[in-house]
Amino acid sequence: MSGLLTLRGASRAELEELLDFAQSFVGGSVIHRGGAGGTVTTVFFEPSTRTRLSFEKAAHHLGAHVMSFDAPKSSTAKDESFRDTILTLTAMGTDVFVIRHWLADAAELTAAWSGRPVVNAGVGKREHPTQTLTDALTLRQRFGHLDGLRVAIVGDVGNSRVARGHLAALPTLGVELTLVGPTPFFPAVDPWGVRKSTDLDSELGDMDVIYLLRIQKERGSSAGIPSERGYARRYGMNEERLSMLKPTSVIMHPGPINRGLEIDGVVAEGERSLILEQVANGVPVRMAVLSLALGERR
Ligand code: CP
Numbered sequence: 540m541s542g543l544l545t546l547r548g549a550s551r552a553e554l555e556e557l558l559d560f561a562q563s564f565v566g567g568s569v570i571h572r573g574g575a576g577g578t579v580t581t582v583f584f585e586p587s588t589r590t591r592l593s594f595e596k597a598a599h600h601l602g603a604h605v606m607s608f609d610a611p612k613s614s615t616a617k618d619e620s621f622r623d624t625i626l627t628l629t630a631m632g633t634d635v636f637v638i639r640h641w642l643a644d645a646a647e648l649t650a651a652w653s654g655r656p657v658v659n660a661g662v663g664k665r666e667h668p669t670q671t672l673t674d675a676l677t678l679r680q681r682f683g684h685l686d687g688l689r690v691a692i693v694g695d696v697g698n699s700r701v702a703r704g705h706l707a708a709l710p711t712l713g714v715e716l717t718l719v720g721p722t723p724f725f726p727a728v729d730p731w732g733v734r735k736s737t738d739l740d741s742e743l744g745d746m747d748v749i750y751l752l753r754i755q756k757e758r759g760s761s762a763g764i765p766s767e768r769g770y771a772r773r774y775g776m777n778e779e780r781l782s783m784l785k786p787t788s789v790i791m792h793p794g795p796i797n798r799g800l801e802i803d804g805v806v807a808e809g810e811r812s813l814i815l816e817q818v819a820n821g822v823p824v825r826m827a828v829l830s831l832a833l834g835e836r837r
Contacts, residue, residue: 542635542656542832544646546668546708554675554712557827561676564600564823577634577833580606582624582649583660584615584640589794590660590669593821594637597829600822606633621645622652629653635832638662656832661700670793671704673824675712677817678748681789686713691742693719693774694752694801697726701793702752706731717742720774721764739774743783751776751792751801767800777803781811789813 546554579598583591591607598605608628610616615624621642628636629652636649636657643663650657661667679685690709696702696718709716710733717734718725719742725735736742743749754761754770764770771777776790790802790812798804807814 541835542646542650543658543668543828544650545659545666546671546704547666549708549711551711551713554672554708557672558676558679560830561672561820561824561827562680564826565676565820576602578604578606578632579635579637579829579833580608580628580631580633581637581660582608582610582628582639584610584621584638584645585661587639587660589818589821590639590667591637593818594658594660594669594825594829597822597825600826601830601833603634603829603833606631621648625649625652629655635829637829656835658828658832664698664703665700666704666707667700667793668704668708669821669824669828670701671708672828673817673820674701674705674750674791674793675709676820676824677791677813678714680816680820681813682747684713685709687715688713688747689715689717689745690748690750691717691719691736691739691746692750692752693739693776695724695755695758696720696752697724698755698758699752705750706733717746721770723762723764740780740783743780744785746784747788749776749780749784749788749790751790751796753793753795754797754800771800775799775801775803776806778805781806781809784811791817794818 581591581594595605636655637660638646638649639660640662643665645662646657646659692702719736719739792814796802796807
């Protein structure tokens with residue numbers, strides 16, 4: 540594996556092996572401390588709390604050094620180019636790059652310029668592969684399996700890297716995906732060919748997982764809906780909708796959440812919510828991914 544750019548094309552056996560490896564780090568990070576060494580550089584040109592900090596914590600647990608590049612506080616503000624930034628960070632001794640960027644090919648460019656393994660932490664309108672692995676691990680822990688689970692992904696699929704990652708990998712693991720939302724949220728040309736629905740209420744009783752996506756106001760999600768109140772009324776997860784689920788069904792969201800829009804606070808913090816388990820699993824998943832990437836360093 541040369542870093543992790545995409546989950547598309549990964550076999551079921553490869554994905555399961557990666558999840559097993561991640562599971563081996565759950566609650567046992569101390570025994571892996573000091574194992575990998577090297578330097579991990581996180582390069583974030585867009586905001587992040589969970590992804591960035593969990594990669595950095597994972598690197599620390601592996602005994603790696605962390606360099607943390609924060610675009611707004613860097614020489615990017617003095618017009619330093621993306622290429623020169625990557626060349627500079629490579630010269631400082633980066634072994635593995637973790638990158639989030641608005642450019643779709645930012646991860647490939649970083650790999651080409653640096654010659655180092657690169658982990659995609661969310662680029663352009665592509666995948667967010669470590670979020671997908673985190674969510675798959677969380678589901679496997681809860682249900683004991685992924686095969687046959689029915690998951691409704693609700694919201695702005697067209698703008699979502701998380702949804703793209705899930706579409707790339709979860710069906711391979713046996714998950715049945717349904718996309719739910721208003722029609723403008725689905726891409727005009729659908730490359731996925733999975734089931735779609737505009738009526739959340741009619742789906743609730745059949746689903747094992749309601750996976751809510753954030754309304755990405757900064758990427759124009761709001762243009763696809765008549766009003767935030769109208770969206771919350773039709774697609775927001777609230778207590779009434781919670782009562783329409785099977786007793787075993789759970790709620791997930793990659794975060795950050797818009798309380799009162801795609802999810803009510805009482806649902807997010809309720810006993811059906813796996814949101815904070817997803818966050819916690821971000822660390823062992825990123826330990827697994829970084830451990831493999833650091834293993835490739837020259
Ligand atoms: N889920 C996710 O990517 O969250 P952050 O933007 O906080 O990293």
